[in-house]
Amino acid sequence: MENQKECISSPFCPYVSVDCVLLGINEDKLSVLLVERKLLENNAVGYKLPGSLIYETEELDDAALRVMKEAVGHTQMSLRQFHTFGSVARTAKKEDVLWLEKESHIKVSRIVTVVYLALSKKGKTVSGLDKNETLRWFPVEDLPDLPFDHKSIVEESVNEIRNWVEREPAIVYEYLPSKFTAFQLRRTYEIIYNKKFDVRNFQKKMNLLGYIVPTDEMEVGVPHRAARYYRFNKIKYNKLRSSLNK
Amino acid sequence: MENQKECISSPFCPYVSVDCVLLGINEDKLSVLLVERKLLENNAVGYKLPGSLIYETEELDDAALRVMKEAVGHTQMSLRQFHTFGSVARTAKKEDVLWLEKESHIKVSRIVTVVYLALSKKGKTVSGLDKNETLRWFPVEDLPDLPFDHKSIVEESVNEIRNWVEREPAIVYEYLPSKFTAFQLRRTYEIIYNKKFDVRNFQKKMNLLGYIVPTDEMEVGVPHRAARYYRFNKIKYNKLRSSLNK
Known part of the structure; x- marks a missing residue:
């Protein structure tokens, strides 16, 4: 972990990331698109929301579009900023921190994540899905283990989508x-x-x-x-x- | 500026703040509560949204409540997280950066701010307002010069309040x-x-x-x-x- 640098300042500054929740109806179930992540032990594979730390001169919206473009191959969806999750407890699980430190070559302290939300329209396929074996739809009621607070992010996103439908049944x-x-x-x-x-x-x-x-x-x-x-x-x-x- | 420390890391991490927009009807006008800030020249006074950088172990919601408590003396309002503003251009104006560096003893780079929004209820007075001479209601259509992107934050908050009314006319x-x-x-x-x-x-x-x-x-x-x-x-x-x- 040569590139590790700690973010030291007074007052404190955390890392900022974006995470994207794409919800859709898949096999007759409300589902969320997750992306593979390699776990540390035995090359096992886990899943997480598509996301990334933001770049130094990158706008938040652009970071979210970059993440979606990388994941699904296009950005033809109405991606809206939904909510920012910044709890100190997000990085409470040691294995999540170790994984991220290995992936990102940073010394992880707190990470504030700005979550973007989109509803995948019927007929609009996720073009990367066939080619990209690292992507998979999971029913929101049957999620695998997820790192950080990704599980509650998905749950709150599902509530928000129901709010959207309530406000705008169209x-x-x-x-x-x-x-x-x-x-x-x-x-x-x-x-x-x-x-x-x-x-x-x-x-x-x-x-x-x-x-x-x-x-x-x-x-x-x-x-x-x-x-x-x-x-x-x-x-x-x-x-x-x-x-x-x- | 002895205490100045720069937030250096790779990848980059910005500062994170909360800003609070309290809207209410004051003298028959839709108004926003602003707080005084001392400008550098001639002890002149400007205004800004109540806000603060977050503390290292402080939850975002708690930071917003702390800011409102400090500003208006109570937190009896439904303060909701509204939107996160993180544009690189937020710190484009040199005088804003100089002011904040003097106030906060930090070397300002980028600041991502999580904005909280509340509607001040009729009858619920802002208890600090009489005592606290640094607080003032301004009609949203007649704002003074504001630092950073606080003007557009107020404008977007006004749109959001109209969305609330549209969704929930009650x-x-x-x-x-x-x-x-x-x-x-x-x-x-x-x-x-x-x-x-x-x-x-x-x-x-x-x-x-x-x-x-x-x-x-x-x-x-x-x-x-x-x-x-x-x-x-x-x-x-x-x-x-x-x-x-x-």
């Missing part, structure tokens, strides 16, 4: 075909919220919303009773969500 | 008496959004919302035509804002 329709059945809509909500919704209750609420409009078309060639197709009506949606200030 | 009713006239409601929106709303159009939208309920009571002893009092109905509000996931 997001959900980006995950559905332009015409969809009540079952498809309900399944998408069930995946995002990781819970079952009562079929009749969900259908009732759906009818009340006013912006999910039934079409005259029904499913064809299905083994069960054909279901009606619905469409998301963006104009009605915007009108219904108007408030006093617009 | 916030506005914390600024109104339990019964209020259409004029009072409109004025509160005009102050928050810094624009005039058309009287008839506003009244029409207000009637359509469904959770602003007319009472039988009218103003008394006013020199103009007595206006009707309305109440904010939280139960109807929550019901009307239900979504598919709840």
Whole structure:
């Protein structure tokens, strides 16, 4: 560890990193993209969020874009700064510190990390995923061991994505075909919220919303009773969500 | 500047600070609380956001609470982490750097600041304000010269507060008496959004919302035509804002 230098100052200055949480629906499960990291013992492999220390003259947003570009091969996603995690306890686990010191050739003290969050859109593939064997989707409910506070970062990111959906339900329709059945809509909500919704209750609420409009078309060639197709009506949606200030 | 030490490391580590933006309605204007700072020339006085570098073993949230406690004498506000500003250009102005180096006895390079945001509730006074002559409310549309990127931090905070109101209009009713006239409601929106709303159009939208309920009571002893009092109905509000996931 020749290049190790300690960050010494008074007052103190920590390292600053960015970490990127890309969430998406994969195999019918809300999932997060993780990247391999080589562990110290027996060349074992672990996973972590894609991330990096920031460079000296690099803007935070640019650091996050660099990390995503390196990980998934493109930056065609709306990556938003979500939250900064800077707890002293982030570097409490000795094996995490040893791993990072080996990787980064630094003497690790405290690391404040600025977390960026994006929702991977349906159809927009993670182009690096086939080629890049070090990347893998993990269901958010079934995460492997993760270093630092990456597990709670993922958990808080999942809550934030649910907040996004609550504030802006239109997001959900980006995950559905332009015409969809009540079952498809309900399944998408069930995946995002990781819970079952009562079929009749969900259908009732759906009818009340006013912006999910039934079409005259029904499913064809299905083994069960054909279901009606619905469409998301963006104009009605915007009108219904108007408030006093617009 | 004896105590100056430079933060040297490879990779680089910047200083990390917290800054607090407390917004409130003061003299009928959306305002921000600023704190005095002594300038170098002629003992002149400038203003800045309340803030501080973080201590070595201090959590980010605790640093923000410490800053608010020092500034306003209490922490009875919902202080939320809003956004981290870390641009290299933050320390581009030489006079800002000189001022901070003198204040903090550090050699300033880059400073990443985690900004916390709170809305000062009506009635909850800033207890330090009378005693503490170094504190002052400034209308957000009429800010003095501010150091670093504090001006744009205030501007982005104002946008964020408007986002809060848009997402959660209930916030506005914390600024109104339990019964209020259409004029009072409109004025509160005009102050928050810094624009005039058309009287008839506003009244029409207000009637359509469904959770602003007319009472039988009218103003008394006013020199103009007595206006009707309305109440904010939280139960109807929550019901009307239900979504598919709840």
